[in-house]
Amino acid sequence: MTSMTTATPRPLRIGFMPLVDCAPLVVAVRLGIDRRHGLRLELRRQGSWAAVRDKLLSGELDAAHALAGMVYGIETGIGGPQEQMAVLMVLNQNGQAIVLAPEAAQRLRAGVPLREALDVPARRPVLAQTFPTGTHAMWLYYWLAAQGVDPLHEVQAVTLPPPEMPAALARGEIEGYCAGEPWAAQAETLGAGARVIRSGELWPGHPEKVLACRRAFAALEPDTATALTATVLEACRWLDEDPRHRARAAQWLADDGAIDLPVACLSDCLLLPTGDDRASRLRFHGDGEVNFPWLSDGRWFLHQFRRWGWLPPDAGGDDALLAEIHRLDSYRLAALQVGVPLPRGDTRASLLFDGMRWE
Incomplete structure (x- = not known):
């Protein structure tokens, strides 16, 4: 019909x-x-x-x-x-992911708390999202705050189009990001970063x-x-x-x-x-x-x-x-x-x- x-x-x-x-x-x-x-x-x-x-x-x-x-x-x-x-x-x-640079991702997977893995508050790591009120910003901020990192004051959040994120991570301009696929997968393909949590793990469904x-x-x-x-x-x-x-x-x-x-x-x-x-x-x-x-x-x-x-x-x-x-x-x-x-x-x-x- x-x-x-x-x-x-x-x-x-x-x-x-x-x-x-x-x-x-x-x-x-x-x-x-x-x-x-x-x-x-x-x-x-x-x-x-x-x-x-x-x-x-x-x-x-x-x-x-x-x-x-x-x-x-x-x-x-x-x-x-x-x-x-x-x-x-x-x-x-679902279908999105938070990606961190290899060293921070490795430390997090080894059980190091997120604040320590990102070296907060000694510095403000630069993390990217795709739109200030978009889903990627919300997943990133919620994930940070749940682990004791203030997303508004203890990190520097920047906005980037998703296709630009893997290269920015590879160049060291950012230390992580939240984006939709295939741009988390591309960071892993380039060796620039690793997924640390998928959005469907953060909020299933x-x-x-x-x-x-x-x-x-x-x-x-x-x-x-x-x-x-x-x-x-x-x-x-x-x-x-x-x-x-x-x-x-x-x-x-x-x-x-x-x-x-x-x-x-x-x-x-x-x-x-x-x-x-x-x-x-x-x-x-x-x-x-x-x-x-x-x-x-x-x-x-x-x-x-x-x-x-x-x-x-x-x-x-x-x-x-x-x-x-x-x-x-x-x-x-x-x-x-x-x-x-x-x-x-x-x-x-x-x-x-x-x-x-x-x-």
């Missing part, structure tokens, strides 16, 4: 960053899922998350593969332009990238927004159906120039980590559990913004704000159209690596 019936497919300009979790967008185009829903997705690779933000806000992009935390940062105007935003669905869970747009677009073109959601939902389901599908997606990511790395590296990142810990693995669908835009996930990001002093205390308006950002009605309609199961509620419980339970 299609979500739109038009004689001429509606073109949509969709931005993405060169990360393996942009795979659902590439799959949607390669398999022609967009055409079945009356759309023609025009995928546009971007050089940085700031570029994704700016082109979304200017209308140069209709929607984008976006960091979950970035959406809430734009909505609240933290450190940049403010705009009403919408989350249509979650694209994936955490939200990562989302399909985002301006709220005006979602409100003014609800049928288009629903059709786009249905399209990408089908692509996410296809990626989780069979490991061989992920191998094909890796080939497409390389062939289409989405990511300038060998297909073997992309395939490894899409399939790893192996083992029985399914909760920490890169997931794109999980029978819809991955894709549902849980309100409780949005509350976690707003809570972190307040923790770091970027927002005033909640005056009771968070739930109303999140109900505007998370387009639950559009998602539910799209899920019904393509046969994706829906949860009974709008929130879920999560357990992070330090024992903190978020509900």
